[in-house]
Amino acid sequence: MTRADGHWVPSIEELSLARRRIRDHVHVTPIMTSGLIDDHVGSRVSLKCEHLQKAGAFKARGAHNAVFSMSEAEAASGVLTHSSGNHGAALALVARSRGVPAHIVMPSNAPTVKKSAVLGYGAAVTECEPTLMAREKAVDQLQRSTGGYVVHPYDDRAVICGQAGVGLELLEQLADDPPDAVVVPVGGGGLLSGVATAVKARLPGCKVYGAEPVGADDAKRSFDLGYVVPQTGPDTIADGLLTSLGQLTFPLIKRSVDDILLVGDSEIVDAMHLLYTRAKQVVEPSGAVTLAAVNTHRQVFDGLHVAVVLSGGNVDLAELPW
Amino acid sequence: MTRADGHWVPSIEELSLARRRIRDHVHVTPIMTSGLIDDHVGSRVSLKCEHLQKAGAFKARGAHNAVFSMSEAEAASGVLTHSSGNHGAALALVARSRGVPAHIVMPSNAPTVKKSAVLGYGAAVTECEPTLMAREKAVDQLQRSTGGYVVHPYDDRAVICGQAGVGLELLEQLADDPPDAVVVPVGGGGLLSGVATAVKARLPGCKVYGAEPVGADDAKRSFDLGYVVPQTGPDTIADGLLTSLGQLTFPLIKRSVDDILLVGDSEIVDAMHLLYTRAKQVVEPSGAVTLAAVNTHRQVFDGLHVAVVLSGGNVDLAELPW
Numbered sequence: 001m002t003r004a005d006g007h008w009v010p011s012i013e014e015l016s017l018a019r020r021r022i023r024d025h026v027h028v029t030p031i032m033t034s035g036l037i038d039d040h041v042g043s044r045v046s047l048k049c050e051h052l053q054k055a056g057a058f059k060a061r062g063a064h065n066a067v068f069s070m071s072e073a074e075a076a077s078g079v080l081t082h083s084s085g086n087h088g089a090a091l092a093l094v095a096r097s098r099g100v101p102a103h104i105v106m107p108s109n110a111p112t113v114k115k116s117a118v119l120g121y122g123a124a125v126t127e128c129e130p131t132l133m134a135r136e137k138a139v140d141q142l143q144r145s146t147g148g149y150v151v152h153p154y155d156d157r158a159v160i161c162g163q164a165g166v167g168l169e170l171l172e173q174l175a176d177d178p179p180d181a182v183v184v185p186v187g188g189g190g191l192l193s194g195v196a197t198a199v200k201a202r203l204p205g206c207k208v209y210g211a212e213p214v215g216a217d218d219a220k221r222s223f224d225l226g227y228v229v230p231q232t233g234p235d236t237i238a239d240g241l242l243t244s245l246g247q248l249t250f251p252l253i254k255r256s257v258d259d260i261l262l263v264g265d266s267e268i269v270d271a272m273h274l275l276y277t278r279a280k281q282v283v284e285p286s287g288a289v290t291l292a293a294v295n296t297h298r299q300v301f302d303g304l305h306v307a308v309v310l311s312g313g314n315v316d317l318a319e320l321p322w
Numbered sequence: 323m324t325r326a327d328g329h330w331v332p333s334i335e336e337l338s339l340a341r342r343r344i345r346d347h348v349h350v351t352p353i354m355t356s357g358l359i360d361d362h363v364g365s366r367v368s369l370k371c372e373h374l375q376k377a378g379a380f381k382a383r384g385a386h387n388a389v390f391s392m393s394e395a396e397a398a399s400g401v402l403t404h405s406s407g408n409h410g411a412a413l414a415l416v417a418r419s420r421g422v423p424a425h426i427v428m429p430s431n432a433p434t435v436k437k438s439a440v441l442g443y444g445a446a447v448t449e450c451e452p453t454l455m456a457r458e459k460a461v462d463q464l465q466r467s468t469g470g471y472v473v474h475p476y477d478d479r480a481v482i483c484g485q486a487g488v489g490l491e492l493l494e495q496l497a498d499d500p501p502d503a504v505v506v507p508v509g510g511g512g513l514l515s516g517v518a519t520a521v522k523a524r525l526p527g528c529k530v531y532g533a534e535p536v537g538a539d540d541a542k543r544s545f546d547l548g549y550v551v552p553q554t555g556p557d558t559i560a561d562g563l564l565t566s567l568g569q570l571t572f573p574l575i576k577r578s579v580d581d582i583l584l585v586g587d588s589e590i591v592d593a594m595h596l597l598y599t600r601a602k603q604v605v606e607p608s609g610a611v612t613l614a615a616v617n618t619h620r621q622v623f624d625g626l627h628v629a630v631v632l633s634g635g636n637v638d639l640a641e642l643p644w
Contacts, residue, residue, distance in 0.1 A: 030352065032374075051602050052354075052601075052602055056602065113599070273639065276604050276639055277435070277604075277639065280373050280374055280378065280603060280604040280605070280635035281602060281603070281604065282598050282599075282602040282603065282604060283602070313602035317595065317598055317599065317642070317644055318644055320639070320642065322639055322640055
């Protein structure tokens with residue numbers, strides 16, 4: 001539905017439809033707990049394990065919803081996108097399962113493991129400079145040459161509705177013990193806008209926070225200023241959170257998110273170490289930013305039950321930060 | 323029960339009693355699957371995630387059963403053991419929860435992460451040379467000075483019955499899709515003997531294999547020769563599998579295990595890499611030896627449904643082998 005001010009807000013029916021559409025294609029990811037992590041961070045944490053999603057990240061949800069929403073005619077020319085990694089891998093996976101070609105534009109600084117994953121799913125990779133402008137230009141050129149459908153990594157209605165399933169699912173899993181707060185990583189805002197919309201629709205009293213690296217703090221600045229501040233020259237280990245907010249995601253974030261919490265890279269590394277040693281889970285920096293936020297902003301979460309979205313697990317093992 | 327030949331074989335009632343005794347103290351660990359791992363190894367693998375057990379390894383089961391089987395009087399003087407790490411940490415954890423002192427003898431080459439865990443649970447650590455003789459001598463001295471109860475890491479009836487719960491639990495979890503084979507790491511044989519006894523009692527047609535590093539192949543040699551060959555001078559990355567079989571574990575292994583499968587260290591590292599990248603799970607070398615065996619001995623497992631026990635996840639992250 002579109003509100004009076006012209007902004008699109010997905011209804012709970014749209015979100016539920018997306019979930020049903022992709023149900024047979026994506027995993028219901030588990031929730032894990034760890035007493036040692038709770039003791040360490042001072043709150044009660046439920047880890048929503050989207051790093052165990054297909055292709056190793058929540059991106060599989062949005063990509064599936066986008067591609068399986070397309071008509072046969074639309075899908076026939078294939079799909080394309082730009083992505084620092086996880087969305088590209090997810091779209092490549094979905095394209096393969098629908099049997100259509102995929103072209104993925106990746107910045108030259110994307111992790112090797114993420115490039116390999118895209119190639120492994122049979123997609124074509126085009127490299128470009130690591131700026132939003134270069135990425136969009138390369139996609140535009142590819143679109144004109146292939147006639148394919150561009151599935152934006154986050155500023156796309158079907159993608160946002162797909163990602164929202166993370167929020168609906170975790171609330172169902174925690175129905176007997178609802179969270180006081182949900183913490184979600186924010187890069188372009190596809191996951192955060194979807195989850196926040198879903199959580200506020202189902203459990204209005206629950207707080208929703210975005211977690212963002214200090215070195216790519218455009219979402220925090222945009223949130224505080226009330227308009228989209230583009231991300232330029234990001235500098236953070238969280239390679240999945242380098243993008244700017246979108247025209248669709250920002251209004252949803254403004255509407256349903258309580259605050260954006262910043263964390264430094266060393267705090268992200270500490271959170272990764274905690275997840276590897278205590279929960280025995282391989283989580284990428286962009287996925288650990290949420291636990292880092294809970295650990296850093298203790299005054300916000302003290303004694304609460306917090307659902308923490310671990311958004312992805314695609315990390316170069318040869319480049320672990322310790 | 324004790325058989326006519328004098329060897330002790332735990333009855334299914336003993337195994338079930340142990341499970342009930344420790345039920346409130348240990349986790350039911352999940353089973354995970356990964357299509358990418360299945361494709362890689364050529365069989366259908368169910369990963370039994372004992373690295374997600376309390377204190378990061380299956381050892382919590384046996385230690386809990388041993389300590390909670392003791393009378394108040396027996397427990398009052400405390401407990402002691404020798405351990406390269408996981409059993410020591412588990413015993414320290416249990417001693418703390420029963421409120422009795424624990425003394426742990428550890429070889430000087432035990433991983434730092436395992437020593438830290440033992441100290442973190444409040445136990446006293448005594449270091450010794452990394453030989454079985456030095457370990458047993460140090461325990462003997464401590465026993466005389468403290469009067470405490472020695473909980474052997476594997477050659478103890480209560481410990482074996484506790485570890486057997488891994489087998490009972492995985493068969494229940496896979497009741498709708500029973501495995502054709504179960505693969506278990508073998509060091510001293512506590513886990514293998516318990517799981518093999520449980521599995522053959524409940525599902526006699528299911529094969530049970532031990533998985534062992536080439537550089538510590540005493541169990542394979544013992545199994546083939548029919549008597550216990552001590553392990554001397556082990557050389558493997560799998561630091562939890564350096565011990566010799568015991569007087570209780572060997573007869574049970576002879577009775578219920580179908581074969582011991584050897585794997586090289588590079589195959590163990592490959593299996594760890596596969597688990598970290600595909601299943602996003604942090605597993606220690608001794609825990610990954612089972613997936614390595616499935617991948618290496620493909621002729622044994624081709625097309626079968628194999629339950630693979632990932633026995634522990636306590637690994638020094640600063641010393642990962644890649």
